[in-house]
Amino acid sequence: MFIKQREVPSELKITRFLQHRMNWTEKETRQLVYDEKGFEGEVFVDHLIEKFPDDNYLAIGDFLFEFNSSYAQIDTLLLMANKLILFEIKNKEGDHYYEEGKLFTASGYELKSPFEQSDRAEALFRKKLQSFGIKIPIDSYILFVHPEFTLYQAPMTIRKLVLPTQLNAFFKKLEANLSPVSRKQIDLSQKLLNFHQPDSPFKRLPNYTYEELKKGLYCESCTNFSLSPSDKKIVCQTCKHEESIKHAVLRGVEEFHILFPNHKITLSRIKDWCRLEISDRSYQHVLSSNLVVKNHGRYSYYILAEKTYRKV
Ligand SMILES: [Zn+2]
Numbered sequence: 091m092f093i094k095q096r097e098v099p100s101e102l103k104i105t106r107f108l109q110h111r112m113n114w115t116e117k118e119t120r121q122l123v124y125d126e127k128g129f130e131g132e133v134f135v136d137h138l139i140e141k142f143p144d145d146n147y148l149a150i151g152d153f154l155f156e157f158n159s160s161y162a163q164i165d166t167l168l169l170m171a172n173k174l175i176l177f178e179i180k181n182k183e184g185d186h187y188y189e190e191g192k193l194f195t196a197s198g199y200e201l202k203s204p205f206e207q208s209d210r211a212e213a214l215f216r217k218k219l220q221s222f223g224i225k226i227p228i229d230s231y232i233l234f235v236h237p238e239f240t241l242y243q244a245p246m247t248i249r250k251l252v253l254p255t256q257l258n259a260f261f262k263k264l265e266a267n268l269s270p271v272s273r274k275q276i277d278l279s280q281k282l283l284n285f286h287q288p289d290s291p292f293k294r295l296p297n298y299t300y301e302e303l304k305k306g307l308y309c310e311s312c313t314n315f316s317l318s319p320s321d322k323k324i325v326c327q328t329c330k331h332e333e334s335i336k337h338a339v340l341r342g343v344e345e346f347h348i349l350f351p352n353h354k355i356t357l358s359r360i361k362d363w364c365r366l367e368i369s370d371r372s373y374q375h376v377l378s379s380n381l382v383v384k385n386h387g388r389y390s391y392y393i394l395a396e397k398t399y400r401k402v
Pocket residue numbers: 309310311312313314326327328329330331
């Protein structure tokens with residue numbers, strides 16, 4: 091089982107929202123497409139791992155750790171009975187070629203080397219484990235998961251590399267080597283989880299302020315800003331998608347909170363953010379029945395309880 095599930099990285103969540111609310115450059119669009127694709131590839135591998143019998147593996151999705159002020163990220167960490175496996179996952183497509191440890195596109199553009207990236211993460215992880223007196227062999231693999239990815243000139247001696255056509259056989263072999271998870275593995279997994287740093291130092295976010303962002307809610311289906319209330323529902327005038335007032339307002343609250351975690355959630359703020367033509371009472375009803383009220387009267391504000399997210 092996954093002892094830490096992969097989540098949509100906060101950076102990706104934020105940029106997904108921002109693209110609808112500010113002028114978005116071509117470069118930012120490319121970065122967003124790239125990040126979405128990377129995330130998709132990682133989720134794809136999660137599904138392959140989840141096909142293993144639940145009691146026979148422990149895995150950690152998106153593991154970020156620090157050692158001596160250096161950070162490294164491991165897309166997926168799999169704990170086997172007698173070793174740890176680190177996965178670096180790539181979802182690139184098209185023709186590429188390999189030359190002296192480097193990766194190039196067919197047109198000769200050199201990409202950031204996944205081989206160096208994986209070596210560095212593995213070396214740092216080894217040091218981290220050593221510093222805690224943890225002795226266990228480590229294997230690492232670079233998985234290229236896109237079915238339309240081709241790599242020319244890759245020598246068969248690169249043991250780390252798993253190409254799309256090899257993925258099934260690779261996971262079958264892994265599965266054949268699994269055995270029921272032991273107490274020792276569970277203890278180790280807990281130690282490793284404690285190394286995980288939830289806040290990534292690698293965030294690259296565009297600068298934005300509340301004032302400059304486009305306000306209002308966009309349709310969750312077609313992303314047009316064309317929502318109107320109709321018969322106790324919110325209806326998109328473009329694609330006719332319907333959602334409840336509660337769902338729409340909570341969606342707005344969650345987006346506002348993710349974009350501006352330090353701003354207080356107040357009635358007036360949420361009204362300004364969502365700009366739905368519904369009464370104050372309707373807003374207030376959704377806020378007070380789904381969020382936790384702090385203070386009262388003029389200075390009241392709301393905080394999101396953990397469970398509010400799941401309702402959205
Ligand atoms: Zn729509």
